[in-house]
């Protein structure tokens with residue numbers, strides 16, 4: 001099903017060219033920005049009327065506060081304005097607000113039926129923000145359809161007394177990711193970003209699903225793959241080293257591979273260096289603004305995060321840089337300024353085009 005003979009999306013060549021010239025900038029965290037708006041249950045549900053672009057209604061009796069992805073339907077202007085701020089701060093690539101827009105993750109909110117609309121709207125909102133930014137400063141922006149890990153893992157049993165048990169199968173994940181990616185493509189995404197990967201089997205299901213979606217529309221989009229290191233020994237939750245992780249996803253011929261989130265830039269560096277040493281494609285890093293404090297807030301200043309990310313750039317480890325949890329437009333502005341002083345990493349072989 002992984003078919004590289006399909007023609008590539010028109011964004012491929014422009015992205016490739018830009019990434020050879022300079023380190024590209026990815027935007028910052030949507031979740032922590034939304035939190036600062038202090039939205040109520042009423043805000044999240046848009047006054048109780050959740051409907052998609054085609055005015056299809058999505059009734060639910062679950063509370064929705066905290067369902068950030070829902071805001072692309074109920075508060076699209078708020079999401080677009082945050083993305084515009086990130087774009088004007090220097091982001092070339094804007095992530096859709098769709099991290100949890102799969103049937104698996106939306107089951108917590110009783111909104112499995114809204115998944116198609118969430119992804120179509122999520123991509124359209126980000127594209128509008130990108131177009132507004134381009135009207136202001138003339139620079140093109142790219143929309144990365146964000147595909148999160150879901151809240152279930154295909155490799156590890158959630159039940160310590162039953163190690164063979166799995167809460168989700170590869171095929172469940174493949175179907176859920178496929179629905180999500182179909183919606184992201186329909187909404188106009190330029191790339192697919194499979195991120196915060198803690199379980200490589202989940203990521204492999206997402207890759208498989210992406211190629212199934214590409215086959216349906218008859219063209220391939222560039223794929224960005226981003227793992228997360230969850231413990232100090234430098235492994236993903238499913239137990240892989242960065243090198244093993246690369247070899248598990250290499251068959252997708254991604255546009256970028258790299259790391260995001262988790263322990264912050266300082267702790268990320270050796271693992272990123274390992275990936276940069278083995279990967280034949282471009283690399284991408286978008287750390288958190290440090291580790292959260294006891295109140296779940298991120299204390300690292302824009303200058304601190306940017307100084308750490310600048311070391312990645314200075315050492316030739318990255319082609320794309322941005323921010324994860326706790327990073328604001330000011331963090332992205334500081335990161336964009338600091339990486340602009342350095343040449344992009346030289347990848348051994350160009351990403352597939």
Ligand SMILES: [Zn+2]
Nearest residue numbers: 261262324325
């Ligand atoms: Zn994060």
